[in-house]
Amino acid sequence: MLCDKALCTGCGVCATICPVSCITMQADEFGFLYPSVVEDSCVSCGKCDYVCPVLHSPAVYSPTTAYAAMNRSESDRLQATSGGVFELLARWVLEKGGVVFGAAYEEDFSVSHICIDDAEDLFLLKGAKYVQSKTGSSFLEAEEALQHGRYVLYSGTSCQIAGLKKALGKEYDRLICVDLICHGVPSPAVWQHYIDYRSGKDNAGIRPQTIYLRCKDTGWQNYSVMFDYGAQQFVQPSRQDAYMQGFIHNLYLRESCFQCRFKGIDRCSDFSLGDYWGIESQHPEMDDHKGTSLVLLHTEKARKIWSGIQTECKFLKVDPSDAVQGNPMAVDSTSETPGKKTFVSNWNSEDFETLVFSIVPLPQTRHLSLIQRIKGTLIKLLKKSSS
Ligand SMILES: Cc1cc2nc3c(=O)[nH]c(=O)nc-3n(C[C@H](O)[C@H](O)[C@H](O)COP(=O)(O)OP(=O)(O)OC[C@H]3O[C@@H](n4cnc5c(N)ncnc54)[C@H](O)[C@@H]3O)c2cc1C
Ligand code: SF4
Ligand code: SF4
Numbered sequence: 001m002l003c004d005k006a007l008c009t010g011c012g013v014c015a016t017i018c019p020v021s022c023i024t025m026q027a028d029e030f031g032f033l034y035p036s037v038v039e040d041s042c043v044s045c046g047k048c049d050y051v052c053p054v055l056h057s058p059a060v061y062s063p064t065t066a067y068a069a070m071n072r073s074e075s076d077r078l079q080a081t082s083g084g085v086f087e088l089l090a091r092w093v094l095e096k097g098g099v100v101f102g103a104a105y106e107e108d109f110s111v112s113h114i115c116i117d118d119a120e121d122l123f124l125l126k127g128a129k130y131v132q133s134k135t136g137s138s139f140l141e142a143e144e145a146l147q148h149g150r151y152v153l154y155s156g157t158s159c160q161i162a163g164l165k166k167a168l169g170k171e172y173d174r175l176i177c178v179d180l181i182c183h184g185v186p187s188p189a190v191w192q193h194y195i196d197y198r199s200g201k202d203n204a205g206i207r208p209q210t211i212y213l214r215c216k217d218t219g220w221q222n223y224s225v226m227f228d229y230g231a232q233q234f235v236q237p238s239r240q241d242a243y244m245q246g247f248i249h250n251l252y253l254r255e256s257c258f259q260c261r262f263k264g265i266d267r268c269s270d271f272s273l274g275d276y277w278g279i280e281s282q283h284p285e286m287d288d289h290k291g292t293s294l295v296l297l298h299t300e301k302a303r304k305i306w307s308g309i310q311t312e313c314k315f316l317k318v319d320p321s322d323a324v325q326g327n328p329m330a331v332d333s334t335s336e337t338p339g340k341k342t343f344v345s346n347w348n349s350e351d352f353e354t355l356v357f358s359i360v361p362l363p364q365t366r367h368l369s370l371i372q373r374i375k376g377t378l379i380k381l382l383k384k385s386s387s
């Protein structure tokens with residue numbers, strides 16, 4: 001028995017565990033993976049039911065302690081999404097000969113979980129990729145590394161960590177689980193569609209070399225989206241970027257994200273990381289506009305590791321419920337947007353930006369920036385004609 005499709009997170013543990021391999025993960029029209037069972041081959045062993053993290057969630061740990069933290073290396077922090085704490089944890093593990101699992105872009109900018117054992121490759125995992133990552137065979141690879149006695153850091157959304165825990169089926173001293181505070185994961189198919197759309201508008205259809213969805217050149221709170229085509233770059237504030245706005249306004253999230261079973265202050269991971277939204281009013285001394293992490297420590301293992309790396313951070317202990325005050329996604333699921341149906345029916349046929357901004361509120365600043373751009377062009381034209 002698999003869980004209800006609306007709750008399925010696509011973790012794939014059921015497919016991994018099936019002893020007769022009669023479950024495969026198949027993509028729907030949005031590119032989200034769901035299990036598909038060949039009923040005739042099923043031997044009714046019940047293993048897919050037992051391992052499903054939605055049907056039988058792994059235990060959560062408490063008490064949880066919380067910190068606001070900033071990696072002391074400014075360059076590391078500027079390349080990271082929040083305060084750059086993930087990098088410190090990853091380096092701690094790599095220095096001990098361990099391996100680190102996390103989400104990385106493939107060549108076509110689809111996102112998959114990969115394993116690294118060299119700090120030189122950390123850049124592949126750094127930075128949030130706002131699209132669902134495929135876990136593939138990473139749970140099995142993590143198990144193998146643990147069985148060989150290596151330290152393993154596995155980072156991902158909290159449903160992915162719950163899936164890993166169920167796949168492993170037992171505790172390992174050398175496993176460090178890091179989950180993200182998670183708004184929800186956008187559709188892989190919409191993401192690919194947007195890259196083609198953007199490239200068509202900006203670069204004659206030639207895709208970018210790099211994409212940064214949380215570019216901090218304009219600040220951490222006021223981040224930008226950058227498509228880097230090599231010879232030229234397209235940069236715009238996130239509030240004007242149709243993909244980020246459609247994501248934040250829930251137009252193409254996975255169905256399970258609207259009834260997420262893996263939120264809360266106490267979790268099944270060792271660490272939870274997020275953006276410390278609201279830090280500027282709670283503790284202004286911990287905000288320099290370059291990124292502050294919200295760090296939750298759930299286990300004794302996490303507290304020991306934290307005491308080893310905390311000197312590499314500027315940090316402040318905070319009350320866990322204060323820490324999530326400005327970040328409701330830490331504890332609550334987001335809700336459906338009324339215009340979602342319009343998006344679903346038209347995203348393949350209509351102009352992407354026009355469609356998104358016909359559904360979600362068009363920020364005032366978008367009008368202003370358009371007017372500024374038109375003004376700039378007019379001034380250039382006037383100067384040209386008078387010279
Ligand atoms: C889809 C998504 C939604 C999020 N929603 C929120 C939110 O609502 N509120 C909030 O405070 N924080 C949210 N975050 C977390 C936040 O954006 C940062 O990832 C987190 O704070 C870690 O930042 P960092 O500076 O420590 O390190 P970074 O260097 O930014 O760390 C990147 C880490 O994120 C992992 N990662 C990146 N993309 C993905 C992905 N698609 N799937 C799984 N893991 C991924 C990498 O493996 C790596 O471990 C979200 C992240 C993602 C990926
Ligand atoms: S009950 Fe057993 S055999 Fe049938 S699909 Fe589930 S895991 Fe596979
Ligand atoms: S949540 Fe995971 S284990 Fe459960 S049905 Fe979906 S893919 Fe299978």
Ligand code: SF4
Pocket residue numbers: 009157158159160182183184185254256257258260261262263
């Ligand atoms: S919101 Fe919940 S179900 Fe959706 S990706 Fe995040 S942790 Fe998974």
